[in-house]
Amino acid sequence: MADTTSETASVLNATSADNAATSGATNATMRVPATPEGMVVAYSSLVIMALLPIFIGSFRSVKHHKEQKISFQKSGEKPETMSSKDAAMFPIIASCALFGIYMIFKVFSKEYINLLLTVYFFALGVLSLAHINSPWISKLIPDSFPNKEYHLLFTQGKGENKEEVINYEFDRKDLVCLFVSCLIGLWYGLKKHWVANNLFGLAFAVNGVELLSLNRVSTGCILLCGLFLYDIFWVFGTNVMVTVAKSFEAPIKLVFPQDFLEKGLAADNFAMLGLGDIVIPGIFIALLLRFDVSMKKGSRTYFYSSFLAYFLGLVATIFVMHVFKHAQPALLYLVPACIGVPISVALLRGEIKELFSYEDHSDKPAVDSTTASGSGGTSTGDKKAQ
Numbered sequence: 001m002a003d004t005t006s007e008t009a010s011v012l013n014a015t016s017a018d019n020a021a022t023s024g025a026t027n028a029t030m031r032v033p034a035t036p037e038g039m040v041v042a043y044s045s046l047v048i049m050a051l052l053p054i055f056i057g058s059f060r061s062v063k064h065h066k067e068q069k070i071s072f073q074k075s076g077e078k079p080e081t082m083s084s085k086d087a088a089m090f091p092i093i094a095s096c097a098l099f100g101i102y103m104i105f106k107v108f109s110k111e112y113i114n115l116l117l118t119v120y121f122f123a124l125g126v127l128s129l130a131h132i133n134s135p136w137i138s139k140l141i142p143d144s145f146p147n148k149e150y151h152l153l154f155t156q157g158k159g160e161n162k163e164e165v166i167n168y169e170f171d172r173k174d175l176v177c178l179f180v181s182c183l184i185g186l187w188y189g190l191k192k193h194w195v196a197n198n199l200f201g202l203a204f205a206v207n208g209v210e211l212l213s214l215n216r217v218s219t220g221c222i223l224l225c226g227l228f229l230y231d232i233f234w235v236f237g238t239n240v241m242v243t244v245a246k247s248f249e250a251p252i253k254l255v256f257p258q259d260f261l262e263k264g265l266a267a268d269n270f271a272m273l274g275l276g277d278i279v280i281p282g283i284f285i286a287l288l289l290r291f292d293v294s295m296k297k298g299s300r301t302y303f304y305s306s307f308l309a310y311f312l313g314l315v316a317t318i319f320v321m322h323v324f325k326h327a328q329p330a331l332l333y334l335v336p337a338c339i340g341v342p343i344s345v346a347l348l349r350g351e352i353k354e355l356f357s358y359e360d361h362s363d364k365p366a367v368d369s370t371t372a373s374g375s376g377g378t379s380t381g382d383k384k385a386q
Contacts, residue, residue, distance in 0.1 A: 034258030034269055042271040043318050045256040050278050050314060051307075053202055057209025058286035058303065062293055064210055065360055081213040081360065087223035091230035102240045105247045114249040121200065121250050122185045128203035129181035130174070137177045147172045188251065194270065200251035205275050209282035215360035217291070217342075220284040224335045227280060231329035242327075254278075277330040281310050281338045288342055291358045295351075302355075306342045313337035 034042070068079045082090075104113065141147075154166035188196035214220040234241045253274045257267030289303035313334040321328045346355040 035261070038258040038261050038269075039271070041260055042256045042258040046254060046271060046273045047311070047314055047318075049198065049202065049254045049256070050273055051311060053205035053209055053278055054282040054285055054307065054310065057206045057282055058289045058307075060206065060210040061283075061286040062290055065213075065290055069360075079213065081215040082219055082223070084216075084219050084222055087214075087219045088226060090223060091226035094227075095230060095234070098234065098244065099240060101248070102244050105244060110247040114247075117248075117250045118189055121252075122189050125188065125200035125203060125251060126178070126181045126185040128207050129184060129199065130178045132203050132206055133181065134174060134177045137180060138173045141173050141176060145173070192249070193265075194255050194257065194267075195265065197251045198254055198256075201254045201275055204252070205254075205278045205282065208275070208279035209286050212279070212283045213360065214283050214287045217287065217356050217358060220287055221339055224280065224284060224331070224339055227276075228331050228335040231331040235327065235329040273330070277314075277334065280331070281313075281334050284338055285310060287360075290360060291355065294358060295354070301349075302342050302345060305345050306338055309337035309341035310334060 071079075149169065149171045152166055152168045152170070153164070155162050155164050157163055184196055184199055187193060188200060214223065253272045255270040255272045257263070257270050259267045259269040285303065285306045288306050289300060292300045292302050313336075314330065316333045316337075317328050317330045320333070342355070343352070346352040
């Protein structure tokens with residue numbers, strides 16, 4: 001198997017353009033072909049590392065959206081989510097950003113650019129790690145720890161024009177967690193070790209799946225279909241992605257060495273998977289889990305079926321890459337699987353209307369409890385009773 005993996009563009013918000021740069025990437029230098037055993041270990045590890053953030057982030061997103069719902073009910077301020085227009089425009093914006101990065105690398109020295117990226121991702125990675133690690137690190141700290149709480153409040157303006165800019169509450173346990181995350185950040189910044197890269201990458205992926213919001217299935221379908229076309233064009237149609245990826249150094253991909261069995265932690269013949277191949281399908285799968293929860297049936301049918309579809313799509317990507325010895329756009333296989341399977345399940349269960357009408361933070365009144373909800377004569381009242 002060639003020592004490349006597909007990497008699809010897109011992390012949302014500030015990292016979207018950066019992750020696009022790694023889509024369809026090949027390793028920067030040709031290396032000695034890995035052994036069959038080494039490839040099995042590498043690609044199995046990548047698949048596991050891709051599944052974990054989606055699974056963990058999806059369940060964290062349920063809790064996060066419950067907190068947002070409570071806040072929405074108190075303040076009446078609806079949380080920001082991606083609209084259908086935003087989803088349709090995203091592939092175009094990502095394409096412009098990708099080509100812009102390509103031109104920057106053509107004009108400026110990649111050493112200076114990657115130095116700036118290291119500083120940027122150090123700060124972003126430390127905060128992401130701290131957010132993920134805070135709950136369990138706090139549990140490890142003994143009760144005898146001299147903990148104190150702090151409140152950081154930064155405002156602008158006076159009187160009626162006074163507005164909060166920063167309103168953050170934390171304690172000494174949070175500071176310990178931040179210190180541990182900084183140590184990992186320094187390790188990455190100084191050594192660029194692949195384990196540190198993966199710790200940052202996993203933190204980015206879990207945070208992305210948890211915090212980035214698609215509140216309607218139709219919006220998710222638009223986003224995935226747009227990036228499906230985007231991925232195919234930039235991987236097969238041009239050499240822009242490959243050129244940028246060879247020059248781009250940032251923890252926006254998961255890597256695992258194919259020579260790990262021979263060299264251990266010092267291995268350097270890497271297989272890769274871009275975070276976009278995890279985060280983009282992941283936020284859609286997380287939405288389906290929240291839909292399952294809203295149905296109040298006690299089952300997670302849509303979540304587990306789409307999660308299985310993602311796994312099979314990722315395996316298909318690796319298989320095709322092995323057969324054709326060429327990097328593949330993973331979303332070419334992941335998008336049909338992640339969209340097609342839950343829609344097929346909804347059609348079989350007679351819940352297609354409920355699936356596409358679901359909205360995370362809907363301000364519409366609830367459906368009357370006597371209204372039939374779908375096949376089998378199950379009513380909304382029955383769902384609430386379960």
